[in-house]
Amino acid sequence: MVASVEKEWWKGLDLNYTGENNFASFFSSNGNIHSYPAKAVPEMVVSLLKKLKEEYSITKVLDPFVGSGTVALECKFLGLDFYGSDLNPLSILLTRTKSLTVNNTSFIEKSLKAFTDSINQKYITASLVELSKFDNIEYWFKPQNIKELSFIKQEINIFLQGCLQKYRETFALILLTAFSSTIRESSLTRNSEFKLYRMSPGDIDKFNIDSLLVFKDKIExxxxxxxxxxxxxxxxxxxxxxxxxAKDLSHLSGKKIDAILTSPPYGDSQSTVAYGQFSRLSLQWSKDLLSHYLGITTTTDNVDEYLLGGKKSACNTSLRHVIRSSKTLRNLFYEMRRVCKQDARQFKALIYELNNIMKNINEKNFDISVLINNKELYELTKERIRLDYYRMLNKAGELSNKDIKVKARELTEVFMNKLTEDDLSPELIYVLVSKLSYVKDTLHRKVIALPRRVKSVLHFFKELYIVVEQTDRILEDGGVQAWIVGHRTVLGSITVDMAEVLNDWFVSLGYDKVITLHRQYSFKRLPHHINSTVTRKNEIKTMMEEHIVIVRKPKTHVE
Known part of the structure; x- marks a missing residue:
């Protein structure tokens, strides 16, 4: 098949869906089984699968990064066999639940309704609840919610022990998925975040949730x-x-996979989406039940360290080979080195200027205009002051997190305005000196972190390349791959063209480029901008487009 002909097949496919990110493409629902970071859009996934099925007659699909299971469910809907994997235990739970076939539906519904109806009454009369324990459980949950969640867990275990063996897996998937979602809603985390951030004391005081009622609603x-x-x-x-x-797909040897459809992480968990942090509390509560009833084992509470690019995720692939296999990645490497050198020079110059300012203050020869006229140092100092006000207000526990942010900015403006007055008080100068000392430490850390950041970006790409090689090994000759990616920003200003890196790698493996499709995000839980890590004043656009790389493995492919 000529690549240009295949390209024509894909033209006109509109993937710019709007509205809510539904549970599935085949019916509209406001509900969902569980929140999860960076979910794929079901309408987009089913459109891609239909096209792959129509043009390439695919029957078996692999997703080595199953996430919350969108591809698995849409494959089931289209009558396609699905194979999927992930290193995150919560991901495995959600995907297995989402793609579950419920046999004897009326019996399952009746049994679970009776179970949830009984929970509240049993809790009222319960004389003893064995409280669950793990590190920092009191930090993330109120005492009342710890008791309620512990009781729910206890009752789930009793129910699963006593249910019929042939229905145990179905009951376990439904109950433990609902329990996990209840845990998240009952926690003192800011649920708008995917990383673990605790609510402000003011918000915690107002937080009042009945975990038993939430669990009942989740089941229904x-x-x-x-x-x-x-x-x-x-x-x-x-x-x-x-x-x-995903770096080892040997368990699929012998399977005739003819299509890959996946959305890989866009970077390591530390600098992009922290799937492990998102999942940690749920796994700490339920890992024993997951292992016992579903065979889903949790080997570590911090799965982020083992995901692509993680600190404990190792690979033996030659970085030189990975870079040589992609002109785009090679150019990215050179650009990162250039920006690192440039930023290091800038930070060292700021440190030098800061040392002079602090020296002049100590010698009673301080000219505040030197600081005010240095835009970078001024903004760094302002950000340090804002951060200290934020922490002070947060510790006081009188305001919500939203109000704390507003108040911290207001107090910062007042402080910075005082610096422009003719006569600076000794107290103000003393406070300023303490802030400048922290700014200096921050700049030193930036200089040290720059080469580490380059190293971590390249480590992620080394590991992603191994996944690409693995998908190539298990894909049938003539098979097709579709990778959904976004273009992230690193080092504050460099755009990473993930689509072209992948295209380069596949071409180096002998694939034919078919087409790269593009779609606008219309619903994603990410800010439209983030602040740079230097002064927090330079806004950087986050990923506002997805890119779908379509490539095909020739029928004459030779290993």
């Missing part, structure tokens, strides 16, 4: 979604989901 919502899914699902298919590392 999840059941309704699964029942609706089972009504529409067209045929019985294979759905094989395993907790495996």
């Amino acid at each position: 919502n999840l059941l309704s979604l699964l029942v609706e899914t089972n009504k529409i699902s067209k045929s019985k298919t294979i759905t094989d989901i395993q907790m495996k590392n």
Whole structure:
């Protein structure tokens, strides 16, 4: 097949969906089984799968990064066999639940309704609840919620022990998914964030949630979604989901995979989406039940360290080979080195200027205009003052997090305005000196961190390249790959063209480039801008577009 002909197949495919990110493409629902970072859009996924099925007659699909299971569910809807993997235990739970076929639906519904109806009454009369324990549990949960969640966990265990063996997996998937979602809503985390940030004391005082009622609602919502899914699902298919590392797909040897559809992480968890942090509290509560009833093991509470680019995720691939396989990545490497040198010079110059300012203050020969006229130092000092006010207000515990941010900015403006007055008080100069000392430490850390940042970006790409090699090994000749990626920003100003890096790698492996599609984000839980890590004043656009790389493996491909 000529690549230009294949390209024509894809033209006109509109992927710019608007509205809410639904549970599935085949029915509209405001509900969802569980929140999860960076979910793929079901309408986009099903459009891609339909096109792959129509033009390439695919039957078996692999997603080595299953996430919350969108690709798995849409494959089931289209009658495609699905194989998926992930290293995050929560991801495996959610994907297995989302793609679950509920047999004897009326019995399952009746049994779970009776179970949830009984929980509140049993809790009222319970004389003893064995409280769950793990590190910092009191930091993330109020005492009342710890008791309620511990009781729910206790009752889930009793129920699963006593239920019929042939229904145990179905019950376990539904109950533990609902429990995980209840844990997240019951926690003192800022639920708008995917990383672990605790609410302000002011917000914690106002936080009042009944975990038992939340759990009941989660069960009812999840059941309704699964029942609706089972009504529409067209045929019985294979759905094989395993907790495996995408860098080793040897468990799929012998399977005739003819399509890859996946959305990989855009970078390491530390600098992009922290899937492990998002999942940690749920896993700390339920890892024993997940292991016992579903065989989903949790080997560490910090899965981020083992995901692509993580501190404990190792690979033996030659970095030189990875870079040589992509002109785009090679140019990125050179650009990162250039920016590192440039930024290091800038930071060292700021440190030199800061040392002079602090020396003049100590010698009673301080001219405040020197600081005010140095834009970078002025903004760094202002940010340091704002941060200290924020921490002070947060510790006081009288305001919500939103109000703390506003008040901290107001107090900072007052302080900075005082610096422009003719006569600076000794107290003000004393406070300023303490802030400048912290600014100097920050700049020193920036200089040290620059080469480390380059190293971490390259480490991630080394590991992603291994995944690309693995997908190539298990894909049938003539098979097709579709990778959904975004272009992230590193070092404050460098755009990483993930799509072209992937295209380069696939071409180096002998693939034919078919097309790279583009779509606008219309619903994503990310800010439109982030602040740079230097002064927090330079706004950087976050990923506002997704890019879908379509490539095909020739039928004559030779290993």
